[in-house]
Amino acid sequence: MAETKREIERKYEATARTELPDLTRAPGVASVEDRGVAELDAVYYDTPDLRLAADSLTLRRRTGGGDAGWHLKFPVASGIRDEIRAPLSESLPKALAGLVRSRTRAESVVPVVRLRSSRQVHHLVDDTGALLAELSVDTVHANRLPEGPDTSWTEIEVELADDAEPGILDAVDRRLRKAGIRPSSSASKLARALEETADQAPEADESPVADDDTAGGRVLAYVREQVDAIVALDPAVRRDLPDSVHQMRVACRRLRSAFKSYRKVLDRTATDPIGDELKWLAGELGFARDQEVLHARLRARIDELPRTLALGPVRARLRIWNNAHSGGARRKALAALDSARHLALLDALDALLADPPLRKDAQDAPEPVLARAVLKDYDRLATRVDHALAHHTGHDRDLAMHDARKAAKRARYAAEAARPSLGKAAKRFAKRVKAVQSLLGDHQDSVVAREALRDLGIQAHAAGESAFTWGLLHGQEEAAGAAGEREFPEVWAKASAPELREPLTH
Missing domain, CATH: 1.40.20.10 (CHAD domain)
Known part of the structure; x- marks a missing residue:
């Protein structure tokens, strides 16, 4: 059965040499706990003409980590998405297929990108030990499917914990910016992968549309x-x-x-x-x-x-x-x-x-x-x-x-x-x-x-x-x-x- 999670996060550019600042100096953060490295492998699905990506939807099947399974994400606002999750299976669950049908219509979804990420996870907790946010440093390798080009990058994600106050993201943001770490120019990993592995610019829409001034x-x-x-x-x-x-x-x-x-x-x-x-x-x-x-x-x-x-x-x-x-x-x-x-x-x-x-x-x-x-x-x-x-x-x-x-x-x-x-x-x-x-x-x-x-x-x-x-x-x-x-x-x-x-x- 599918479940929904509201995801509130911010993404930042990084390199292999980027060093995280002392985030305990961010108001509310008492300590930063190193939770180790998770190896994630996700295949993203879309129609051949990328209808889901055009509407900023992402559909993936991911293994590794604590939330392996199918994930469908809908944009809500800048930095906020609703993630609908379904258990891991070989084929797309019916519940998620229905949610994308108004975009996909009669087209089947096919693998378009594979992302393999090595994720270094840190938990930001308060003085009671309650989780405020999860910060991860992701080393990402993306392949365009079926046999397209590949690309790699490193990025930082800070995701708000359930029931935590959103203001903690602002506090962490100030510390990261002060250390010279800047927000990502891409809304998602998939968007960046598609942009950097595109073999050609998209064709201009030549549909006959009347002039706006008429x-x-x-x-x-x-x-x-x-x-x-x-x-x-x-x-x-x-x-x-x-x-x-x-x-x-x-x-x-x-x-x-x-x-x-x-x-x-x-x-x-x-x-x-x-x-x-x-x-x-x-x-x-x-x-x-x-x-x-x-x-x-x-x-x-x-x-x-x-x-x-x-x-x-x-x-x-x-x-x-x-x-x-x-x-x-x-x-x-x-x-x-x-x-x-x-x-x-x-x-x-x-x-x-x-x-x-x-x-x-x-x-x-x-x-x-x-x-x-x-x-x-x-x-x-x-x-x-x-x-x-x-x-x-x-x-x-x-x-x-x-x-x-x-x-x-x-x-x-x-x-x-x-x-x-x-x-x-x-x-x-x-x-x-x-x-x-x-x-x-x-x-x-x-x-x-x-x-x-x-x-x-x-x-x-x-x-x-x-x-x-x-x-x-x-x-x-x-x-x-x-x-x-x-x-x-x-x-x-x-x-x-x-x-x-x-x-x-x-």
């Missing part, structure tokens, strides 16, 4: 940003990282909205089929995210109740209900990510960026083209808002307000995509429309919560429990929905003010 260039930059997010969030969803499902859905929706809003820039005959697949993926992920949001809302409602009004095992009933729904939702999301349909979608997005279906307006200046698209989406939103306000409270108004919410989201995304071109005018517009979207979103959440509370009440009654609390919460949600409906005209008036739209018309 409408097509700006739209494609936004599209590329969302595609990159979908690819990067795939393993995050698999790892069940906080908010990952939500962010992946947002990227899908933003991309799909961009295809619709900027149909004068990108040809619909090419983007509509991809948009349909993005809708499918967002929908498959939606079960998990929607359940998470709904459960949090209902749990908060229960927490706010006086204890005297929580009749029966309401928390246990909610937990049973949530477990029954959330387990299936996660399985559904993972099945979608493992499907051939998902991989085909990623390939289609790559193909679109490699050969974008640009229309005539794509060659024009971005400001007028993007502004017209934003205003067109606003007009669509205004029509749906008028339709919603024309209905009386009830099922038809609920549906109309939900339609208006979707239109608000699209108008907001269009304005956000246009912000690099339209500046503050697009920012103000997006902010006001987001307020409309948020209110309509809260209203829709109350509608969905009422349906769930009704089901919970029926289940409680069937089990011989009191349904009083579920009915009470249902009433609270009705009141919340009504309050949102009363507030809606005022929020919409701010979003439809002429001074908000006028800057976009010039």
Whole structure:
């Protein structure tokens, strides 16, 4: 089974003649313990065109040392990586194969570099003997595989111990720099090995991309940003990282909205089929995210109740209900990510960026083209808002307000995509429309919560429990929905003010 470790480290240049300074003079370090030499042998895997390395991911199979096995590292921030470990085996473990699939697709990973390191290990400990950091001096020999050139170097790594204060790295850094030891110019051993053993410079990307100063260039930059997010969030969803499902859905929706809003820039005959697949993926992920949001809302409602009004095992009933729904939702999301349909979608997005279906307006200046698209989406939103306000409270108004919410989201995304071109005018517009979207979103959440509370009440009654609390919460949600409906005209008036739209018309 794979396990995850947060790795926080700093790397420094060294030579065989480099001498370490007295690190006990670094605040907090009481002693430096020599832990001997470890001989490490690691083979790094990637696709033949180095897709993992391009995204700063490293996948290796290492023997020797105390952590022999398969290691997959994801960058988190400068000097910080998440390392997912799996036991040593001959072939790549399925758990790690899934985490790289959004990058590798149908390509197999193959050995690309072998690193053999002689590691002199030192433990930096405090006055209680607790480990603060591990400092290693690595003499590295790298071979490009299968039969490429080789290179050698020496480097120093300082890795923060689990639960140690990060400030210790700063203290050690000051001592090393004072001794003339400088930070490494390479982010990782693999990056250095690939650079120093490359037999030729990488070929320039000759994909046809519109000029950045055109409408097509700006739209494609936004599209590329969302595609990159979908690819990067795939393993995050698999790892069940906080908010990952939500962010992946947002990227899908933003991309799909961009295809619709900027149909004068990108040809619909090419983007509509991809948009349909993005809708499918967002929908498959939606079960998990929607359940998470709904459960949090209902749990908060229960927490706010006086204890005297929580009749029966309401928390246990909610937990049973949530477990029954959330387990299936996660399985559904993972099945979608493992499907051939998902991989085909990623390939289609790559193909679109490699050969974008640009229309005539794509060659024009971005400001007028993007502004017209934003205003067109606003007009669509205004029509749906008028339709919603024309209905009386009830099922038809609920549906109309939900339609208006979707239109608000699209108008907001269009304005956000246009912000690099339209500046503050697009920012103000997006902010006001987001307020409309948020209110309509809260209203829709109350509608969905009422349906769930009704089901919970029926289940409680069937089990011989009191349904009083579920009915009470249902009433609270009705009141919340009504309050949102009363507030809606005022929020919409701010979003439809002429001074908000006028800057976009010039």
